[in-house]
Amino acid sequence: MGGGYHTHRQIGRVTGRLNDWEFMADIRHPRGANAAPSQQALGTPHAPEEGDGVDTSPKIGDRIVKSTCYMCACRCGIDVHVRDGKIRYINGNKDHPVNRGVLCGKGSAGIMTQYSPARLKKPLLRTGERGSGEFREIEWDEALEIAADRLRHIRATDPKRLAFFTGRDQSQSLTGWWATQFGTPNFAAHGGFCSVNMAAGGLYTLGSAFWEFGETDWDNTKYFMLFGVAEDHDSNPIKIGIGKLKARGAKVVSINPCRTGYNAIADDWIGIRPGTDGLFVLAIVHELLKAGKVDLDYLARYTNAPALVIHAPGSAEHGLFARNGVGDILAWDRGQGRPLAADDPALQPALTGSFTVDGKVCVPSFQLLAQRYLDERYAPDSVAERCGIAADTIRRVAAELAHVAFEEEIELPVAWTDWRGVRHETMKGRPVAMHAMRGISAHSNGFHTCRAIHLLQVLLGSVEVPGGFRFRPPYPKPVPPPNKPHGKDGGRPDTPLDGSPLGFVTDPEDLMVDADGTPIRIDKAFSWEAPFAAHGQMHRVIRNAWAGDPYPIDTLFLYMANMAWNSSMDTEKTIAMLTDKDEDGTYKIPFILYSDAYNSETVAYADLVLPDTTYLGRHDCISLLDRPISHADGPGDAIRQPVIPPDRDVRPFQTVLIDLGARIGLPGFVEEDGSPKYRDYADYIVRHERKPGIGPLAGFRGERGESFGRGAPNPDQLERYIANGGFWHHRLDADQRYYKMANRSYLNFATDMGFLDAPEPIFFQLYSEPLQRFRLAAQGHGAIAVPEAERERVEDYFDPLPIWYPPLDEAAVNGETYPLHALTQRPMHMYHSWGGQNAWLRQITNQNHLFVHRETAHAAGLTDDDWVWIESAHGRVKGQIRLMDGVNPHTVWTWNAIGKRRGAWGLKPGAEESNKGFLLNHAIGDQLPPDARGKRYSNSDPVTGQAAWFDVRVRLVKCTADEAGETAPLLPPVPLPPGFSPSPDKLSFGAEFADKGKTK
């Protein structure tokens, strides 16, 4: 779409506050999030005459480079002050829609990550045994030729023998496309062990998700519920938002076993038992239904509540939607007394009743939903004990939600037109918002629990309305998004896949299995074990590749994924698989290609190491084609640019990947004459087009940068981004800001932008037909047979309405033997941060303790600083405990990924991280205990394949005096790579800046 920005129309204000949307338009107002009168400069023109010789106006830098942070996945805008070629200071970019000037503890410590002694220096080729850490430095040409030779051969013979998996990658639209062009179905990023339950739970229900596809309407919400969030996506927007809620007295309710961080400042902390959130939420649903506190108008307009479900038990159609001859889903029209297409603009739907359509008995899906949750097994009294929450508390929360949603409704004086063409004079809102992340996601019942939360939000009419939970463009998408996984034939020699290997399964036909039901992918994503594994299952790759199950691979290509340490379950066994050999002496995983900027634990297990730059040393794009950083008030994207050139022989991974693509002749990476198509990643960012006119960056497109969304590549695009502060943001019109799923103006805009294929309404799928299709298949219906062994499991877990079941690993072990839940939380100052080796951050936390409820500890005869064995059915690890009150008494927890292996990350052998800190992963099984048939399933959600980190149950055994004092298992140290010197014993960073500035 061409043209400039739409005209700004003034809207009335409900609260009189300057909200984000207005902020973005109003340049007269003080910029940034911290712009309260009590947060502003003194306004004095000059420093007072104190006469103490203090230089109150020292020079800061020679230049400011505007780029994007990478200290976590939040991707805030940063101003990097550079002085004499060194980084002096990093602060938040006040104009940036993500962080509006603030910066968290990680981002503010970026200097120490930039100058970390753990930075790799040069490509490394393994010389000793794998894991020995013995390497020799080689030149880039040699390294790239070794890699290219190997990849060329794999591609020419059997491309699926390349497994390409990336960790905290922020360039998945490039890496995924590369894998597609290579022709391997074995690609994913780390979402399968991170938060796919949240992404899939949302995308299969709302067409958007908590994760980073949606956000709370911080300016308008009055009641905010936070489920299972310590420090998760996304970092600063949530903090800014919570600050806003606090400033105006909105109520914050946290549901979390641990009372730390955000939960510490909640008005109401509900210390739930882990893995029972779904039950708690469905009990609230029960209460709301019973009291008639649901928004029927909203349900009728924006959801599939009216859709007619065929009631024909035992038939192949049972539980599917009734459709007319052209495939439209039907609903019953109350006025006309006959079925109409559910999206007929004239429909006056019935939400209850039983109707006969074409001789089939049908009921509106809402009736099934209501009957399900009105059942007494969802009553607060039925779930209270299991959840560890008093029934009265559940009833109170339900009453408060109903009160705020229906008695404190808000209305923005903004007219808008829905997809039917009906004009609404105002935007009504039910100011209840929710956010949920890891504490929901990391359980094997997380997909259904996430759907249960979305169900609750939708029943209250609080999704994509003022005061509620909002979508960030390019979301919402159709439910689920239309792209399917590709590569079902396993890939063919020298041939690209006909689409991305990742996507959204809606029918057994979409699965990546062969005729016998055998998985096509090495991680078994989209197999019967994990049909909706939209992000792949990175946590299964090493075991499967080691076992040759379903087939052996040749090369495991990993980027920025610490799979030999904190990113794997059962770390010791994983390491053993990486080093295990066949009888002929060759490694079971023949070749491991690894790229990282730092000497992580995984480096020692690579055969070839391609050293990456830091985030301040390269170009990047934060793309709408990837994981966007949009705001609910409009789409946006951003770039990184090299702030200072690398002082070592390292290259940006994305540029290396493009180089490799050209060397092996991947379509799209070479010109017709075989020469490289792109000079480097920056060149790709500007010139690559995924569809005509649509490229990695949406801003400043067209030959002169005159358009956005669609437009010809603009050779000056990066310069335009730089001139604009490193980002691009489009502010939606006032009438496009809410009800995006049904808002004609927004849907047209989204279609123009390429977010949607057509401006059609998006109906929330409370009742999920794709789930029912799998259940029917498990019952023996349809063309695709579910393998006998998988039938019961598929039938159980593919319920079209949200269900709750005990987390699988928890249910499989004896609760008396292992009485405690064990969780990890990310410390806010390290969440997602690539390396707790940061000299400043590790001074905040360098030993993780196991936190135990005071009474639980006393009952077990334990006290502060005792050393204990943390034992699960899978393994054990030793750590030191701390007592606290603010934790569910049946739960112990620790900080994630503080424990490090000796020798890694530039830390000295005696560092606390490696000797006292511990990695809970040693006690988390990557497989469930054997079932009755002896089969061991992955420790994952049975729907999405999400790694179930939080299902583990443990017992604590006090260490003997001999055992106390250091962690176990204590793996042998890895030596420093060649060219590394021991890290310094003193840092005087910054002295060089001050000496020059003194004016005494």
Place this chain on the structure above:
Amino acid sequence: MTCIPVKTDRKLGLAIDLDTCVGCHACVTSCKEWNTGAHSAPLTDLLPYDADPDGVFFNRVHTYEQDTPDGGRTVNFPRSCLHCEQPACVTVCPTGASYKRTSDGIVLVDQDKCIGCKLCSWACPYGAREFDVDVGVMKKCTLCVDRIYNENLPEEDRVPACVAACPTGARHFGDFGDPDSAISKLSAERGGVELMPELGYKPVNRYLPPRERKNHPVNTAAKPLEAVKAEGGFLGWVDRILSGKD
């Protein structure tokens, strides 16, 4: 013995909102990164990659659990120099290195005069002083004296680094000497407290206490839910609503 001004022109300081602080440590590292290259540079880190790393930080966050009549509470508590009106750390200084500025009340250390005797750190009951072992001098929060007047910064950025960075907006800055200043009003409105007033050092900084939680309006306004009445239960109610009969 060093004298303190009888009166300062301003009383610059911070107000820190304990109701809002989530303990993220943004203020800790933004302070560190600014100050390690600023007036007191460097903020040396000893053994930065080894056991017992020990660096100079002007601002640290502690987390406490507290029992209250409403139940337990977790409080995140950022701690830095309070720029006292009667700073014992200054009066005990034998060399005049520690001093309180007359213009704005900021308590500073002149590193050239500091002999590293540490009397000031013994005198400060708030633990705000940070001894740089490597340099042998005492250092402390400067209230970003080289930011708040810095003409190389745009005026809007002339606030302490911790205030600029704080993602929840829990930190405020201004002149407590002016009762009409925004920070004075905020502190008055929120019942800002000084730490350990009984000691008589008259700290300038204020902490805004966690708000009372039990009387939150939403809690009291919400009536218990009652089941829908009459025939048909919930489904009957739905029908009546949709047909406009209820």
